[in-house]
Amino acid sequence: MDKYNDRETIQKTTFWSTFFDKTKDGKSIFSYRMKRWILVISFHLFFFLSFFIDLQMLEGSLSGSRFLGFHMIDPFVTIQVFLSTYHLPINMIIGTVTILILYLLVGGRSYCAWVCPYGILSEIGEKWHNTLVSKKIIKERKFDHRVRHIFWAIFLALSFVSGYLVFETFNVVGIMSRMIVYGWSVAFIWVVVVFAMEVFFSRRAWCTYICPVGTTYGYLGKASALRIEWNDNCDHCMVCHDVCFENQVLEITKAKYDKQREEKNIKKEYITGADCTLCARCIDVCHADALKFGFRLKGLV
Ligand code: SF4
Numbered sequence: 001m002d003k004y005n006d007r008e009t010i011q012k013t014t015f016w017s018t019f020f021d022k023t024k025d026g027k028s029i030f031s032y033r034m035k036r037w038i039l040v041i042s043f044h045l046f047f048f049l050s051f052f053i054d055l056q057m058l059e060g061s062l063s064g065s066r067f068l069g070f071h072m073i074d075p076f077v078t079i080q081v082f083l084s085t086y087h088l089p090i091n092m093i094i095g096t097v098t099i100l101i102l103y104l105l106v107g108g109r110s111y112c113a114w115v116c117p118y119g120i121l122s123e124i125g126e127k128w129h130n131t132l133v134s135k136k137i138i139k140e141r142k143f144d145h146r147v148r149h150i151f152w153a154i155f156l157a158l159s160f161v162s163g164y165l166v167f168e169t170f171n172v173v174g175i176m177s178r179m180i181v182y183g184w185s186v187a188f189i190w191v192v193v194v195f196a197m198e199v200f201f202s203r204r205a206w207c208t209y210i211c212p213v214g215t216t217y218g219y220l221g222k223a224s225a226l227r228i229e230w231n232d233n234c235d236h237c238m239v240c241h242d243v244c245f246e247n248q249v250l251e252i253t254k255a256k257y258d259k260q261r262e263e264k265n266i267k268k269e270y271i272t273g274a275d276c277t278l279c280a281r282c283i284d285v286c287h288a289d290a291l292k293f294g295f296r297l298k299g300l301v
């Protein structure tokens with residue numbers, strides 16, 4: 001991508017080009033998308049090697065793992081276990097607290113962009129979806145993203161009444177994570193169904209409207225230290241809105257808020273919306289350098 005000389009909307013850029021960015025002096029560098037993909041693939045390579053050659057570095061899967069002996073448990077799994085069994089083993093509590101502290105520091109739904117293996121598939125599906133929409137083969141369908149909170153409550157209620165971790169049957173993150181480590185399973189058919197829904201029906205529908213794992217991390221993200229920081233270099237070109245699948249969180253980039261900001265002399269603001277995955281696609285495409293990662297630790301303590 002060459003964001004300083006071009007508007008890098010999804011439609012204009014090839015998927016491959018989004019893995020590289022050009023600096024102002026024309027040097028080609030890895031984009032955040034490339035860095036995220038490298039990290040996601042590395043995590044799963046370590047999961048695989050820990051099982052396959054007994055590396056004992058990162059064992060288990062994303063639902064529950066051990067990193068160098070430290071337990072890590074997905075918080076949504078923990079809540080489901082508690083509601084279905086009324087009991088939490090001590091290792092589970094320790095593993096969940098570790099994850100809570102980690103994501104309170106590094107941004108809540110950053111899990112979706114920097115850890116989740118389905119996120120990679122979903123980004124490919126997003127490009128295909130947008131191509132089909134631009135060719136008028138399918139229609140763009142949008143729903144109220146707040147429906148995710150209803151799904152979150154429904155899956156927890158199902159655990160409570162059934163005594164089983166019902167969502168884990170449908171959890172594309174868990175299915176993919178286990179499949180990468182332990183091999184193929186018939187459950188992968190469900191991942192294909194979800195992927196097809198995102199390509200042919202609605203842009204990144206699973207991540208935006210359904211996945212309670214992401215919703216749980218989003219709740220953490222509201223209070224987390226690492227956020228995207230906006231500054232008044234912004235000229236409201238709206239390219240960030242185009243590439244962001246949760247672009248309701250980018251409301252502050254709109255020109256209509258300039259007057260209020262001028263009155264209060266606000267030069268920078270954090271994007272605090274729980275739905276932001278810190279994927280940094282917006283940073284990758286912002287030609288005005290109006291977006292970057294920022295720690296709001298000072299403001300929180
Ligand atoms: S933040 Fe950057 S990409 Fe977004 S509207 Fe402002 S200038 Fe455009």
Ligand code: SF4
Pocket residue numbers: 228243244245246247249250271275276277278279280281282283
């Ligand atoms: S605001 Fe930026 S970092 Fe957050 S989800 Fe949108 S594109 Fe990704």
